[in-house]
Amino acid sequence: MDMMSGRISIIAAAVIMAMPVMAEQSTDFGDIEDVIVVRGEAPTAQQLATTSYTIDADAIAQQGALSLDQVLATVPGVFVRTGGQGRPLIDIRGFKTRHALLLINGVPANASYDGQFDTRSIPASRIERVVVSMGPSSLLYGNGGNAGIINVITKRGNDDAPTVAAQVGGGNDGRWLADVSAATQTDATDFMISYSGTGSDGSNMPDDFDFSDNEDGGRRDNSDDENHKIYSSAGWQVNSATKLALTVEYQESEWGIPSSLEELSDNKSKSKYERIDEQNSGGIQLSGDHQLNGNMALRGYVYYNQLDEIANAYEDGNYETITETTDSRSKNQGANLQFLIENGAHLFTTAFIYENQRYQASLCEPTTISISGDGSGGGSGGGSGSGGGDGSGGGSGDNDSSNCSNSSHSMDLYNVVAEYQWQPTQSYGATAGASWHYNDISKESDYSGLVSGYLYLTDVTKLSTSVARKVRFATLKNLFEPSKGNEDLEAEVTEHLEIGLAHQFNPSNQVELSLYHSDIDNYIEKDELNGNIYRNFAKYRFQGVDATWRNRDLSKLDIDIAYSYLDAENRDPEDSSRDQLQNRPKHQIQTSFVGYLPWDITTRLDASWVMDVVDYYENKDKEMVKIDSGDYTVVDLTVSQPLPMKGWSWQAGITNLLDEEYSQSVDLLSPGREWLVSIKAEF
Template identity: 50%
Template structure:
């Protein structure tokens, strides 16, 4: 991982006015969304806190999926919630407030705005770009917390043939393979990725509870298999097109709460079948050195069968949900540039659809439950006692939402010493039928050749999801969109070639924050406030050692008139310290150690706040080339010290896990 702004800004100053050349081939990088000129980063990128994780970083860390890669970034809290899947929270905001893009294309669910980062394999990723808080409006609505843009590999980036297999404890396995080819005008990549586990083991010092005895965590198995393809064509000097497609199948269990809380809701749930896929077509054309257009159209679909069972045997249904979520859209940009000036106008259209059928099981007089319709009888009446079989309860939801956005963004880069971005956006949902507006102003200034000051302010909009508005007893069709006002001030300095540090202070006020109340109904809370500081220090003084140390402070509070007696918002740690050490050892061996300390967070049950114990995690990765060219091995251990910890009360996390992998690239 690196702090992108400080390194980019220093390079910008050193290269001087040459950076203000006419548009370069970067206009063809549609997946980047933000336009840059020459080889320089955009003023918008330099004026906000952002991070970049490269393919090499992922390999050194031993990350298997996107969520594992994001754990090292300051201000990002990766936790496992009640659904048994990773959640990505940024600076106090929840996962649904984070806009996930894959090559610039929105990947959040049309149902609830969430995304499952564990379904994106690291083997597919070329780079991860993370923009915090007041990020560009060109990304569209929904990124109130920030934006994660995953840039996937192409035939140009990949080896002609590569393969990797890994195995570990708890029945863990991972495999991926790819073939790639490239010419001067076209390239192609095809790949497979798969992973799974029988379940994860709890830490040795776990204390058994009513619903968990220890050892292998009940209902914690998972498996996923995915296919991915990408093709690019260059037509002459001024036109480039690309086509990307993916298909994935997965299933997993949702471990229940242990049962130690006063109001522990014990559920026995599984996603027994998930199928998801999508297509993306992008094109960029340059009319001349000052005038170009680019954009992409996409279609994503997810089919999911989610079952709830009566007990831990998982053989009697209580409820079944069969759902289809789709989103399709278009993002088109017209770009005018002249020396240090870039004006981008974007039109973003998105259609979100969700269709679900929920069947609640019928119950007989003997207490048995079945999803079969009445009249089947099934098994001779279940022990006498009379009482026929009642019909199952069937409900259906079929809703959609169209979102419209128009954004104009002006960027000015003045000789590399300073730059600014001004942006305004118009947004509309066909459900609400009201005009909403966003705005952004940001800038950076070089205080000498090695120090950069940046500041930004933004107003962002996030519309309620289809789940918020329509599904179940918690729905609320009167919800208002969330409005977030961001302010950020940052300073970054390169002491010398080996040392740099950064500090970023932020303040975010959210009006009409959408969350469930004590009655389990979605409502708008008048105002949430998130304030904090992110600090980072990077040291490269020793050739054999890279050191990164970060600290994050977060103050999260509900400032509305009805705070439900909650002074501190739940599942938001106040203090987080992260350390990363990369050492280069003899015999071409590398070792990477990642550690973090998470402190001061609470969870609320029926009796009030429950403090979640502070915890420390240490991960270790060792790697080395093998004697045969292009081959290597890697051993990755997570939770090396087998620490018992909970990221959400009554949901114990995984103990020590390891995996040994073999990789070949030719």
């Protein structure tokens, strides 16, 4: 299969402008990248009735985050862990990564094949803000998103952006960072282009790690990574009623997938030696907004994402003899068109959403292919979305003389949405929404619904509640993965209930409490006791509490403390081997302290305590064995300071400061202490 261009060479244009200025009585419907409408600066009834968290560019820079996964690790109710494929997984309130909907400027970016996304592919330097909406979020995002919505708003060439910015850094184990961007604007246009690169020779094992059959300590075998990205956006205010936006991005990556440590004797046969030796991805998004008159508007977007990947499996830890090569291409393309009408306290939005997902792959098992190398090469890859298949559902496969098998699959998804918001004042409001979904593979249709509301009991105390039913169809991987797919899978149905209470002691000191309950019917997961075939589990239940305290009363210290409790229960009567569900912490405590010291030094200390996590593995008797993953504490430290030269600054960051030894998946140890020092210039 032909790969996308091997060189990073994309010049992109994009058009993102402010909302049109109409007559005095006209309505400002907000920015297209928010998907749900924001009228002016005030949040809507739907936003005020559900739990959401926003992390802006200043907080991200203060944290010293390199990519989106590090940003999301600070969000209450979110558990960031490294899975078996060597990439970060984002779990929200018990749901897995595939249940969250990732948006880039409002446009879907989940992979078409497995519904996942790689947060390492989004550099922190590109992010203007991240909005995480939990659980019963707006239906205007389309089907899926049962766990919640992650909307990444990227930077653009406006007054807030420096004309030129650059950052370079280096750290242990060959760790490096390079960022450069340029931006400009006129009265009617804005433009930005940026490059971001990261890499390392691998990650360190914690000093306390003892030797295992598959790892001798020091630098982790096959844990290297390298990633290069180009992104651009620009814009044009067509006239007072119309704006357009176009973004283009391209990425090249490669990375190693560390193998199992083989510390569980019954688990030795599952060791794998794999690498993503080449991954190229790119995407283009075109969005627009047109105000028909003072109270009506059309808005929407079209997009295309593609990801090409070569994944190799090797005979052993020498990474010389290839035993299997998978050459795949996945695509996502679609559109979201919305019509809005506003009349005083009433806002009505309709949307038609279409997405085509395609995936094609060639799997070859060569008799003997040897290459030179030691498995230390690398990349920290990702992509900006992906897709899968061709045609209208189903799939096919065949073998050729070179011992290869080919497959190709496609799925079309259709959504029709209507949402009504009532907000006579900022003191109270309500939202009701309904949507219809159709999947052309299963010829299956279903519906989602949402009712939410909020009420300010006092000027500083808000009570909110939200009830929702959401639908998620099986992915192409769930349906067609060789020897594991199941074409009879039914759609997952999630019923959400959330109650929230927020109180401000003063504008700089506030607390928030969210109680949630989610029942999931037909949860799709591999059945590890029956050949790892995907099946529908009758019912899972996630319920818990997220509590946060944010204090800015002290002039030299900012305080953020969050506690999350999760009860993740398997209620499937046919699966008595797992009561407490795996890889879902029952307790999480997150703290962040930002200190402002003399000489303009800023320090940030982040700490996370993770408690009561279990995992399961299959023993030689084909029985599921429950193990305690162990409690652990991870501390990160960042120090930054402006330099005497205007626009220059330095920053030093250390992750896993205490060199804690811990695992987030069976036999997969997390990295030890890592550090990086960088210099930044803005003009």
